[in-house]
Amino acid sequence: MRVRCLHCGFVRAKNTTRQVEHLAGCQEFLSSTEGQQALANGDLVLTPAEVKPGGSDIWRGSAPNPNLAGVVHRRGPNKSRQSTGANATPARPAAPKPSLASHLVTKLSAALAEATQKSFLSHAGCGTLSAAALKQWLAQEIHISRALVPFVGSLIGKVRIPETSNLTSDPTYRAIDLLCSAVNNMKKELEFLESTKRKYDLRVDMEEPQPATQGFIDLLASASSPDSSLLEGLVILWATEHCFRVSFQYAGNFKSTMPASSSYQLPSYLNPSAPSSTMYSTSEKRADAQHIAALHEAFIQNWTSANFVRFVSACKSIVDEVANAQTTGNGKTEMTACERRFKQAIAMWGQIWPEVDGMGEEEERAEAGANGSGEKPIEIDDDADADGAADSPYGGTGLGAIDAHNRESVSAQ
Structure with missing residues (x-):
C-alpha cells in the first residue's frame, strides 16, 4: 500500500x-x-x-483543491464504495427459472401441431363442418369432460401440504388451490355443454366411448393412479387444457376467411330453379345451420376466451413450480415420466377428432377394427426413449439441474 x-x-x-x-x-x-x-x-x-500570504486556503485544508476535481473520488464515512449514480454497477439480474412445460412443448412441437391442426377444426372455423361430424365429436367430448372430474379429484388426494411458515408460496399448496379451481371449472363445463345442446337444438345421441376416447380416459386414470406422481398428473391436466386451447385457437383462425353473406339478388333467368327472393339472403337461415352457430358462438368462444387462456397459463405455472421443487437424485426418472405422459396425451388427442373430407362431411372408415366398429387401430408409444435419456432444458440430464440452478440463484442474492 x-x-x-x-x-x-x-x-x-x-x-x-x-x-x-x-x-x-x-x-x-x-x-x-x-x-x-x-x-x-x-x-x-x-x-x-x-x-503567498492572503492566498488560497487549499493547503490549510479550508478549501478543496480545484485541480483535483474529477481526479479524486471522495467518499464520506456514510457512503458505500458502490455509488447509486449513473456509474454504479448494475445488480445482477435473477436467472430465469427453468420451465418443464416449455421444454415439453418445444421437444414435441411437431406432434402437438399435428394433433391440434386437423381438418375437422379448419372446417369448424370456416363454417363448412357437417352437423353429423360435430355431433359425433360432441358425443365423445362429453365422455372426456366427465372423466376429468374424478381425475382431478384423485390428484387432490395425492397432495400432502407440508409445514411451512409461508403457506401461500408453497408449490403443493398452490397446486391444490389450482386443482380445486379446476374441479369447479369442469363442473361448469359440463353444464355449458348441456346448455349449448339445448340452446342450439343439437340432438346428440348417447354413444359408447370410441377406442380413441376410451384410450384418453384410460390415460387420465393411469396418470392419477397411486403409481404415478403428482407431477405426472399435473402434466396431463395441463396438456389436456393446452390442447383444448391450441385446437380451438387454430379453428378460430379460419373464422375471418368465411365468405361474407350478401343480399344481392341475381336475375331469375340465371337460376330459374331458385326463387330470387331467397338467394343470398341473410334474413333466413338454413335449418341445419344451428350447429355452425354453436361452433362459432359457443365452443370456439369458450375454449379461446381470456379466462380460459389464463386458466391454462396457471396450469403451466404450477407444473413448472412443482417440477422445480423436485430435487430427488438427478431427476431423470421424473423427466422421463413427464415426457412419456405428455407424448401419450398428444397422441390420444390427435385421434379423437372425426375424419372429414374436403367438404367437411364425415368420411367412411376404410378399415374396420376387430370389433367391426370401423375405427382405426390406436397407435401410441408409451415407452421411454430407447436410450433411456431425457435431455433437460436446463443443461445436464433430468430435473437434477434445477437444484444447481436454485443454488446459483441463492448465491447470486
Whole structure:
C-alpha cells in the first residue's frame, strides 16, 4: 500500500491526493520535461511553502483543491464504495427459472401441431363442418369432460401440504388451490355443454366411448393412479387444457376467411330453379345451420376466451413450480415420466377428432377394427426413449439441474 516517487525516491502512502501534492513540491519532477509540461498546463499548484500570504486556503485544508476535481473520488464515512449514480454497477439480474412445460412443448412441437391442426377444426372455423361430424365429436367430448372430474379429484388426494411458515408460496399448496379451481371449472363445463345442446337444438345421441376416447380416459386414470406422481398428473391436466386451447385457437383462425353473406339478388333467368327472393339472403337461415352457430358462438368462444387462456397459463405455472421443487437424485426418472405422459396425451388427442373430407362431411372408415366398429387401430408409444435419456432444458440430464440452478440463484442474492 506504499509507492515510491520515480524522480526523487520518496516513499509515501498510496493516495491520489498525496501523490499530486508531492509532485507539486518535488524539484526533480518539476525540473523534468513532464513536470514543466504539467506546470504549463495548470495541472499542478504551488507547494504550501510557496503560497503567498492572503492566498488560497487549499493547503490549510479550508478549501478543496480545484485541480483535483474529477481526479479524486471522495467518499464520506456514510457512503458505500458502490455509488447509486449513473456509474454504479448494475445488480445482477435473477436467472430465469427453468420451465418443464416449455421444454415439453418445444421437444414435441411437431406432434402437438399435428394433433391440434386437423381438418375437422379448419372446417369448424370456416363454417363448412357437417352437423353429423360435430355431433359425433360432441358425443365423445362429453365422455372426456366427465372423466376429468374424478381425475382431478384423485390428484387432490395425492397432495400432502407440508409445514411451512409461508403457506401461500408453497408449490403443493398452490397446486391444490389450482386443482380445486379446476374441479369447479369442469363442473361448469359440463353444464355449458348441456346448455349449448339445448340452446342450439343439437340432438346428440348417447354413444359408447370410441377406442380413441376410451384410450384418453384410460390415460387420465393411469396418470392419477397411486403409481404415478403428482407431477405426472399435473402434466396431463395441463396438456389436456393446452390442447383444448391450441385446437380451438387454430379453428378460430379460419373464422375471418368465411365468405361474407350478401343480399344481392341475381336475375331469375340465371337460376330459374331458385326463387330470387331467397338467394343470398341473410334474413333466413338454413335449418341445419344451428350447429355452425354453436361452433362459432359457443365452443370456439369458450375454449379461446381470456379466462380460459389464463386458466391454462396457471396450469403451466404450477407444473413448472412443482417440477422445480423436485430435487430427488438427478431427476431423470421424473423427466422421463413427464415426457412419456405428455407424448401419450398428444397422441390420444390427435385421434379423437372425426375424419372429414374436403367438404367437411364425415368420411367412411376404410378399415374396420376387430370389433367391426370401423375405427382405426390406436397407435401410441408409451415407452421411454430407447436410450433411456431425457435431455433437460436446463443443461445436464433430468430435473437434477434445477437444484444447481436454485443454488446459483441463492448465491447470486
